Amino acid sequence: xxxxxxxxxxxxxxxxxxxxxxxxxxxxxxxxxxxxxxxxxxxxxxxxxxxxxxxxxxxxxxxxxxxxxxxxxxxxxxxxxxxxxxxxxxxxxxxxxxxxxxxxxxxxxxxxxxxxxxxxxxxxxxxxxxxxxxxxxxxxxxxxxxxxxxxxxxxxxxxxxxxxxxxxxxxxxxxxxxxxxxxxxxxxxxxxxxxxxxxxxxxxxxxxxxxxxxxxxxxxxxxxxxxxxxxxxxxxxxxxxxxxxxxxxxxxxxxxxxxxxxxxxxxxxxxxxxxxxxxxxxxxxxxxxxxxxxxxxxxxxxxxxxxxxxxxxxxxxxxxxxxxxxxxxxxxxxxxxxxxxxxxxxxxxxxxxxxxxxxxxxxxxxxxxxxxxxxxxxxxxxxxxxxxxxxxxxxxxxxxxxxxxxxxxxxxxxxxxxxxxxxxxxxxxxxxxxxxxxxxxxxxxxxxxxxxxxxxxxxxxxxxxxxxxxxxxxxxxxxxxxxxxxx
RNA sequence: GGCGGCAUAGCCAAGUGGUAAGGCAACGGUCUGCAAAACCGUUAUUCACCGGUUCAAAUCCGGUUGCCGCCUCCA
Numbered sequence: 001x002x003x004x005x006x007x008x009x010x011x012x013x014x015x016x017x018x019x020x021x022x023x024x025x026x027x028x029x030x031x032x033x034x035x036x037x038x039x040x041x042x043x044x045x046x047x048x049x050x051x052x053x054x055x056x057x058x059x060x061x062x063x064x065x066x067x068x069x070x071x072x073x074x075x076x077x078x079x080x081x082x083x084x085x086x087x088x089x090x091x092x093x094x095x096x097x098x099x100x101x102x103x104x105x106x107x108x109x110x111x112x113x114x115x116x117x118x119x120x121x122x123x124x125x126x127x128x129x130x131x132x133x134x135x136x137x138x139x140x141x142x143x144x145x146x147x148x149x150x151x152x153x154x155x156x157x158x159x160x161x162x163x164x165x166x167x168x169x170x171x172x173x174x175x176x177x178x179x180x181x182x183x184x185x186x187x188x189x190x191x192x193x194x195x196x197x198x199x200x201x202x203x204x205x206x207x208x209x210x211x212x213x214x215x216x217x218x219x220x221x222x223x224x225x226x227x228x229x230x231x232x233x234x235x236x237x238x239x240x241x242x243x244x245x246x247x248x249x250x251x252x253x254x255x256x257x258x259x260x261x262x263x264x265x266x267x268x269x270x271x272x273x274x275x276x277x278x279x280x281x282x283x284x285x286x287x288x289x290x291x292x293x294x295x296x297x298x299x300x301x302x303x304x305x306x307x308x309x310x311x312x313x314x315x316x317x318x319x320x321x322x323x324x325x326x327x328x329x330x331x332x333x334x335x336x337x338x339x340x341x342x343x344x345x346x347x348x349x350x351x352x353x354x355x356x357x358x359x360x361x362x363x364x365x366x367x368x369x370x371x372x373x374x375x376x377x378x379x380x381x382x383x384x385x386x387x388x389x390x391x392x393x394x395x396x397x398x399x400x401x402x403x404x405x406x407x408x409x410x411x412x413x414x415x416x417x418x419x420x421x422x423x424x425x426x427x428x429x430x431x432x433x434x435x436x437x438x439x440x441x442x443x444x445x446x447x448x449x450x451x452x453x454x455x456x457x458x459x460x461x462x463x464x465x466x467x468x469x470x471x472x473x474x475x476x477x478x479x480x481x482x483x484x485x486x487x
Numbered sequence: 488g489g490c491g492g493c494a495u496a497g498c499c500a501a502g503u504g505g506u507a508a509g510g511c512a513a514c515g516g517u518c519u520g521c522a523a524a525a526c527c528g529u530u531a532u533u534c535a536c537c538g539g540u541u542c543a544a545a546u547c548c549g550g551u552u553g554c555c556g557c558c559u560c561c562a
Binding site: 011029030031032037038039040041042043044045047069072073074156157158159162163178179181182204205206226227228229230231232233234237256257258259260261264266267268269295296297299300301303307308310311312314315318321322325361367369370372373374375376377380383384386387388451454456459460463464467472473474475476483486 | 488489490491492493498499500501502508509510511512518519520521522523524525526527555556557558559560561562
């Protein structure tokens with residue numbers, strides 16, 4: 001089994017060969033906690049969540065590090081606005097991050113270091129760079145000297161002498177080179193500050209990731225991830241710091257996820273169209289959001305819209321409808337119990353299965369969009385087998401069921417009992433709509449009476465009336481259930 | 488100005504040399520009192536356009552058009 005990963009550093013897909021199999025060391029840049037998480041944070045976090053789940057599922061022993069930037073200009077600004085201290089702001093948004101990501105079924109990383117808990121190694125790291133002549137103190141700040149690192153620009157494909165200094169930000173004449181960046185910032189009055197050989201201050205933005213990955217994963221590690229926007233300058237600067245300090249390659253594979261646009265526009269402050277995760281979750285089930293985020297390849301842009309989310313929901317409904325159908329079948333429930341002890345043997349006999357096709361998709365640069373294609377094919381075949389005859393097709397149905405759930409586990413969906421999924425989906429939508437469950441139940445009873453008396457006109461009136469409110473009735477062998485439609 | 492990406496059916500989307508996955512939507516059929524769900528079938532002789540390479544190209548090369556991202560703290 002070979003996994004191929006697109007490496008930003010080489011701009012091509014490469015065969016993934018960890019330094020020390022089966023160990024994989026992975027570092028992903030986490031959020032700066034100065035505001036609520038938006039849908040873009042969700043994409044990055046969910047994408048790497050899936051990558052970690054997959055690597056583990058195929059046998060790698062992954063050490064996953066994701067940091068919190070909990071001291072920074074923006075946090076300080078926000079604290080000043082609110083009249084609280086920076087720590088209070090950071091704590092609030094770290095708590096929110098966990099709320100949002102837990103809801104989205106994102107696993108915790110193995111270590112989630114915070115900058116404020118990492119000052120000592122950061123100071124140590126800066127000291128190494130100064131000793132090597134790659135950084136210089138300047139009036140209480142410390143700057144990295146980009147000219148001292150010959151590889152500067154290799155990740156983002158830039159050359160120092162071709163970059164337009166000051167294109168967006170005024171040039172600081174004190175620096176040796178306009179692209180020199182701060183490793184340490186002297187404290188201004190009232191700002192959070194720590195002692196250092198250069199005076200009271202705090203770390204620059206980029207140094208934390210070099211220091212944290214160094215302490216947790218070593219001088220060289222396997223995969224470094226983050227959003228595309230971090231390629232320059234953040235990741236470029238991390239490379240300069242870490243390779244400058246240790247003279248060894250830093251991360252071997254660089255993985256960057258694309259952006260989420262909102263109705264075809266980039267999310268931005270000026271447009272005021274930041275879409276927060278917590279707001280999206282008020283309207284859509286978390287697994288719908290995950291399905292949406294994973295329905296495009298992780299490197300492509302993805303466009304958020306109600307229509308796109310509604311389609312994702314229709315797709316997820318389809319899968320859960322099958323699981324619900326299975327949950328209603330005594331043979332399958334019995335089959336589940338029977339096979340529970342024989343999981344390992346089942347996996348061996350899985351050659352050529354949907355799961356195998358799914359792994360092929362995932363092995364090709366984590367192609368979750370293709371993976372969903374396999375999942376939906378499995379759903380269709382399984383429905384078809386159940387239509388054709390449950391008992392004669394039971395072994396195959398059980399096999400498909402196991403594969404579907406296994407794929408769901410990697411994608412981070414299908415974790416709920418189907419009945420609960422449909423209940424929660426209903427609850428989400430009733431929150432914003434004028435729907436009274438008791439009234440619906442009452443109408444269903446009335447309709448059942450009418451049907452019993454062959455008064456189909458009355459029965460259809462009730463059903464059509466509900467349909468007008470986007471409530472769909474399903475008459476099943478064991479009674480009538482209602483669902484909210486996809487409008 | 489520099490660097491990079493994208494353009495596939497009504498919509499979303501996978502597919503990087505061997506003859507167009509999957510989802511949503513629509514229509515027809517089976518099932519049903521009628522529906523819903525499910526299944527079957529139909530919906531791109533064609534992958535922005537023009538050239539070229541090749542036995543063979545959505546896929547490689549050159550050009551044109553259009554859209555987008557990055558170029559100092561935004562995932």
